[in-house]
Amino acid sequence: MAYAFIADRVVTPQGTLRAAVLLDDGPAGTIRAVCDVADLPADASVLDFGSATLLPGLVDSHTHINEPGRTEWEGFATATRAAAAGGYTTLIDMPLNCLPETTTVAALELKRAAAAGQCTVDWAAWGGAVADNQADILPLACAGVPGFKCFLIYPGCDGFTMIDREQLERALPAIAQSGLPLLVHAELAGSIDAAVERLREADWRRFSTYLASRPDEAELAAIRIMIDLCRRYRFRLHIVHLATAQALPLLNAARAEGLPITAEACPHHLHFAAEDIADGDTLKKCTPPIRGRANREALWQGLRDGSIDLIATDHSPCPLEMKRLDEGRFDLAWGGIASLSLALPVVWTDAARRGFALDDVARWMSAGPAALAGLSDRIGSLEAGRNANFVVFDPEAEFIVTSDRLHYRHAISPYMGETLKGVVKATYLRGKPVYRLLDQAASFESTPRGRELTVS
Secondary structure (H helix, E strand, O other): OOEEEEEEEEEEOOEEEEEEEEEOOOOOOEEEEEEOHHHOOOOOEEEEOOOOEEEEOEEEEEEOOOOOOOOOOOOHHHHHHHHHHOOEEEEEEOOOOOOOOOOOHHHHHHHHHHHOOOOOOEEEEOEEOOOOOHHHHHHHHHOOOOOEEEEOOOOOOOOOOOOOHHHHHHHHHHHHHHOOEEEEEOOOHHHHHHHHHHOOOOOOOOHHHHHHHOOHHHHHHHHHHHHHHHHHHOOEEEEOOOOOHHHHHHHHHHHHOOOOEEEEEOHHHHHOOHHHOOOOOHHHOOOOOOOOHHHHHHHHHHHHHOOOOEEOOOEOOOOHHHHOOOOOOOOOOOOOEOOOOOHHHHHHHHHHHOOOOHHHHHHHHHHHHHHHOOOOOOOOOOOOOOEOOEEEEEEEEEEEOOHHHOOOOOOOOOOOOOEEEEEEEEEEEOOEEEEEEEOOEEEEOOOOOOOEOOOO
């Protein structure tokens, strides 16, 4: 028997329309067609979502799951539940913060063992490019990672080493040969170290002090180096969590040369503004930092004109005590923001008031991240041949952020108490519900259905 899901608004690559998502017969949960309701087979079993919107399942290409090794921060079970509640059907895990870090095939196998039987949604794992693992790059590619992540500055965890230019140039021939992207935390230490030295006697409870300690130039200098290396080695370059809009002309000029460069923005950089962050509010500490209002609007303009390709969460959770709220010192607090369960309404709240449509959100949060990870043949859009991953979304509904909406391991959030627009009513993975909001209460599928997705 064929199965079909109908809604008045189905967001497809061809636009938003009343349509039916028709599944293939059998257990694979793939889409046979997105078609007019009148064209459904007479014997199809139909579920009609009425006025709701069906979005393609969201893909987060920047998640810190932290398992194995730091499951007390977050783990596969809690991260993937929070993801399902937020409309995500695929997470791609960053290779640091777990122990061991995902810089060898052996470490990747340990991660796979840790994930087994725990995942509410699908997942994949980036490999790491660090100071001394150049010989591990191609084996990791052969093992199925979708790409590699590196830091040009100390990443905050000792085991995942930063990589300098000489070390990176030893890895780039293998990365280019793999055809996989290199994701770069693009900050250089020079201007940061100089700023910190100047601020040694400053009040580190003040957000303005922290912002001054990580100037735009730290990002700009790193991006200039990476563009030069991309020009020389012709690898796929992706800039993660771009915080300074001053870099957009550099990126656009490089792309005009034909260089294969993409960039992402994060919900927190698009939502908050430095001028509004209270002293001591370390829940809003991230790296690179949240910058000013004018910079925020320029990032939105970058999304509008295509200078920024996608939105990823940089979900970076930690126990409450690591945020050091009792001291309120930005230099001591962990720099990360958790947002998997809230990213879609955060982005939609801000996008809608700027005149964007849900088609834009689907491009930024589904198709774009899927393309970055080389998974567009399976996920990221509602069209024939893709997995039947979708979100039942009410774009008009509003809610107040409370701890019961979060679902990740530590229920802390810089969005707490805010009124956001857009409610995830259900999340479907390969045609099966893994999350539903029933009478304002979260309900999760009891049997974990998530699988690892690999790139061959």
